Amino acid sequence: MDSPGFSWNNNNVNTSLDLNVKPLLRLNDHDIPDQKKEVATIKFPELVRPKNFSVKEENGALVEELNRVSEENKKLTEMLTIMCENYNALKSQLVDYMSKFNNNNNSDNNNKESRKRKSESSNNNNNNTVGIIGNNNVSESSSTDEESCKKPAREETIKAKISRVHYRTEASDTSLVVKDGYQWRKYGQKVTRDNPSPRAYFKCSFAPSCPVKKKVQRSVEDQSVLVATYEGEHNHPHPSQMEANSGSSRVATIGSVPCSAPLGSTGPTITLDLTKSNKASTKEDDHHHQVSKPKNMDTPEVKQFLVEQMASSLTQDPKFTAALAAAISGRMLQPNQADKW
DNA sequence: CGAGTTTGACCAGCGC
DNA sequence: GCGCTGGTCAAACTCG
Numbered sequence: 001m002d003s004p005g006f007s008w009n010n011n012n013v014n015t016s017l018d019l020n021v022k023p024l025l026r027l028n029d030h031d032i033p034d035q036k037k038e039v040a041t042i043k044f045p046e047l048v049r050p051k052n053f054s055v056k057e058e059n060g061a062l063v064e065e066l067n068r069v070s071e072e073n074k075k076l077t078e079m080l081t082i083m084c085e086n087y088n089a090l091k092s093q094l095v096d097y098m099s100k101f102n103n104n105n106n107s108d109n110n111n112k113e114s115r116k117r118k119s120e121s122s123n124n125n126n127n128n129t130v131g132i133i134g135n136n137n138v139s140e141s142s143s144t145d146e147e148s149c150k151k152p153a154r155e156e157t158i159k160a161k162i163s164r165v166h167y168r169t170e171a172s173d174t175s176l177v178v179k180d181g182y183q184w185r186k187y188g189q190k191v192t193r194d195n196p197s198p199r200a201y202f203k204c205s206f207a208p209s210c211p212v213k214k215k216v217q218r219s220v221e222d223q224s225v226l227v228a229t230y231e232g233e234h235n236h237p238h239p240s241q242m243e244a245n246s247g248s249s250r251v252a253t254i255g256s257v258p259c260s261a262p263l264g265s266t267g268p269t270i271t272l273d274l275t276k277s278n279k280a281s282t283k284e285d286d287h288h289h290q291v292s293k294p295k296n297m298d299t300p301e302v303k304q305f306l307v308e309q310m311a312s313s314l315t316q317d318p319k320f321t322a323a324l325a326a327a328i329s330g331r332m333l334q335p336n337q338a339d340k341w
Numbered sequence: 342c343g344a345g346t347t348t349g350a351c352c353a354g355c356g357c
Numbered sequence: 358g359c360g361c362t363g364g365t366c367a368a369a370c371t372c373g
Contacts, residue, residue, distance in 0.1 A: 186346060188365060201364070205345095215364095347370070355362085 167226040176200040176216040
């Protein structure tokens, strides 16, 4: 199943940008064969040292050039960051739109929250939408028709609002707090039969206007993994997005979509595995590159990582590299216009 | 003092 | 009907 953009980069998109300009310019006479000097003079006339050009002046020019390239690098990085923000904003809007669309489709069925126990086993059994989200890949699969046909319609509407996210935490971290960006109010905790770890129950802080609940429990298999089960859909923007919309901050909301919304209207339950780290490479990682710090994706490290990834993908694009090379060489040929760029 | 958390009690579904 | 279990409530408690 295609997911509209919950991967930060596709496998076939390498986002590294090789901005480390290689020393394609050698400025010392003794480094340049005579024939090539001629070429260099033609292509980069300002880069070939004049006969009476002193070493100090040359060093100064080099330093100046280096500074300029560094500035360019910074600008490009900033541009990429802004692109990240724009992409993320668009993605959030898409998620909101899909949620609203889904709400409309299910409006007849989603009315009220009931204390009636929803058979968890049935949810698990029908938890066929096992998606794995990483920084490079998303795969989701929806319930088979055969299985969904077995379930009553009411159950399907419930399932449609459920998503599951795995978070890896420090093993020593005993709290059941999942930093997904939303604000939650804990209203209960229970030890369940099938898992010795307690299960915490949270409601969205915007309750009762926002009906979303989540359950957080440590995985039986791996105690360092927190399994958060989200029920319902937030009917308000993500807090970080609200902040962004208010214009008070330009902090990128990279990854701030907490994957808590039932991302697809077609699948009953969505499981997002945010637990894999780059360090712990598994066979699965051959196909799914994972976010190393899923818990708090607003951290500067993550942003830096994403910027690097996007830059990497841009360098893989021959058109982009060609355009970049042309731009750089163009600027070198017309240094007076450098500041205008 | 208000907001959030903890925790025991209670309720309701489910299986036998 | 009864016991088990998951989910929720709400009083008590904690913290800033």
